[in-house]
Amino acid sequence: MxxxxxxxxxxxxxxxxxxxxxxxxxxxxxxxxxxxxxxxxxxxxxxxxxxxxxxxxxxxxxxxxxxxxxxxxxxxxxxxxxxxxxxxxxxxxxxxxxxxxxxxxxxxxxxxxxxxxxxxxxxxxxxxAALDHPGRFTVPFIFRRCESCSQFNVVKDDHYVCAICDEPLPTSWNADTPASPHPK
Known part of the structure; x- marks a missing residue:
């Protein structure tokens, strides 16, 4: 454990x-x-x-x-x-x-x-709770909100690019940043 x-x-x-x-x-x-x-x-x-x-x-x-x-x-x-x-x-x-x-x-x-x-x-x-566990997330996810179109993205293979609009994603966590009222 x-x-x-x-x-x-x-x-x-x-x-x-x-x-x-x-x-x-x-x-x-x-x-x-x-x-x-x-x-x-x-x-x-x-x-x-x-x-x-x-x-x-x-x-x-x-x-x-x-x-x-x-x-x-x-x-x-x-x-x-x-x-x-x-x-x-x-x-x-x-x-x-x-x-x-x-x-x-x-x-x-x-x-x-x-x-x-x-x-x-x-x-x-x-x-x-005295439960045995792996000591880490066995399947980790990285989430980022696109600052251009406001969509949430799952970052894969360290590719920090929005899947919707192809704009770069921030490298720091920003999920709690409010969505832009007027996405680009």
Whole structure:
């Protein structure tokens, strides 16, 4: 099992940056289920459909560094109860003989667009819940908003160019920059 390093890194709180129409109905939906121990995870997975247990689940790390889970295809902003998060993405579990371990984890969340190098909050949450994990995002994503056309992009192969308008993308995280009211 991976354990946290003795030092603490600065943690970024990611605001919701996705479409407003997704955020609107969250007050009527239940936030993600908190996982603070292997027993919590086993109990929550037992309530999921058996075929769904092989697919990734939606996760967020809330502001108190707690892992919250929701079924796949759930919106991250709903899982977070509408609040900012320390991280978000998709997570897959596999049996490890005595319980469950994290087999795959990504920061794939277009609602929060978390940076891949901020795994420390994820590590803290998984360590606190005593869940074995890879110690990094197994599938990292880099998100950038195009400053010319305002579209979100996934950067692939370090190619920082907008897939929509072919303009260069910033190398620094900018997902919380408001979209231009009049894209070029």
């Amino acid at each position: 991976r354990r946290s390093l003795g030092h603490r890194r600065a943690r970024r709180h990611y605001p919701y940056v996705g479409p407003e129409e997704v955020r609107v109905p969250i007050s009527s939906q239940v936030a993600g289920h908190p996982i603070t121990s292997p027993a919590d995870l086993t109990e929550w997975l037992a309530r999921q459909d058996a075929s769904d247990r092989r697919e990734p689940f939606t996760f967020v790390i809330d502001q108190s560094t707690t892992l919250r889970l929701a079924p796949r295809r759930s919106e991250h902003v709903v899982c977070a109860g509408g609040a900012p998060v320390l991280s978000a993405g998709e997570i897959t579990f596999e049996p490890d003989g005595t319980g469950w371990r994290v087999s795959e984890i990504s920061n794939q969340s277009t609602g929060y667009c978390p940076e891949p190098h901020f795994y420390a909050a994820v590590q803290s949450a998984l360590d606190a």
